[in-house]
Amino acid sequence: MTLISEAVKHDHRELEDAYNHILSATTADEKQRWQNQFTWELARHSIGEELILYPALEKNLPNGKEMADKDRAEHQIVKELLYKFQALKADDPNFTPTIKSLWTKLCEHIKEEETQDLMALEKTLKQNDSEDMATKFKRTKKFVPTRSHPSAPDKPPFETVVGLMAAPIDRLMDMFRKFPTDTS
Template sequence: MTLISQAIKHDHRELEDAYNKILSASSPDEQRRWQNQFTWELARHSIGEELLVYPAFEKNLPDGKQMADKDRAEHRKVKQLLHKFQGLKPNDHEFTPTLQSLWSDLSQHIKEEEEQDLVKLEKALQQSDSESLTTKFNRTKKFIPTRSHPNAPDKPPFETVAGLLAAPIDHLSDIFRKFPAESKSEMPP
């Protein structure tokens, strides 16, 4: 079984790969496909953390509430940039600078999360609890929005309701979006 820190780190590497593929793409169509993949991965990952991982911080760590609040604030900023980025076309002059700004904020968040937050959480959890959290995290990502909705609530229980309302529209729209064929991650339906 996989620990929650391993699942989160796996997602982070997928995001980094998609980011690099956007920048190295040889055509606007390829950039658009990787843009869709990056957006899809980041939206699902962020909401999954907000629904399951941040409440686990709050429940299991003495400073968990402060950690979760800090991470939620960082997510808000990233979601706003992702919302802007997901609406841009590869030929827009703001496309690459917006992506780079987004990645700058996101990579700092990832670094802190991997080096501090997840280390503390794993120390506080039993292995079976971490594995169970991973199962719930991966399952939850199948049912939540796949696009950024920065104005949606990010604290329980309201983000759950907002996500359940937005997810079907996002999932339906994904049917008409192009995604890269060579992506390693689970592809949208």
């Protein structure tokens, strides 16, 4: 079974991989595919954290509310940058600077989350509770929006309601977007 910290870190590595693919892509089509993949991963990951991880921080840690509020504020900045990035075409001169700026902010957040938040939370959880959270985190990502919606609420239950309304539209539009394949 996977612990919540392992599930979150796994997502972080997938985001890093997509980011590196964006920068190393040699064609506009390949960049666009990886842009879509990065956006899809980050949008789902962020909402998963906001619905599962941050409430657990608030519940289990003495300074958890402050930690969660700080993380939500960092997420808001990242969501706004992602919203801007997801609308760019690969040949736009702002494409690379925007993803680099986004990654810089995201990377700071990831480092802090992995070295502080997740470690502190795991110390308070029993193994089976952490595993249950990881399962909920993974399951939640199947039902949330796949694009950034920075004006949406970031705290349950409102985020859940807005997410459930936006998710079908995002998923429908994803059917018309290109994503990386084994051959691209």
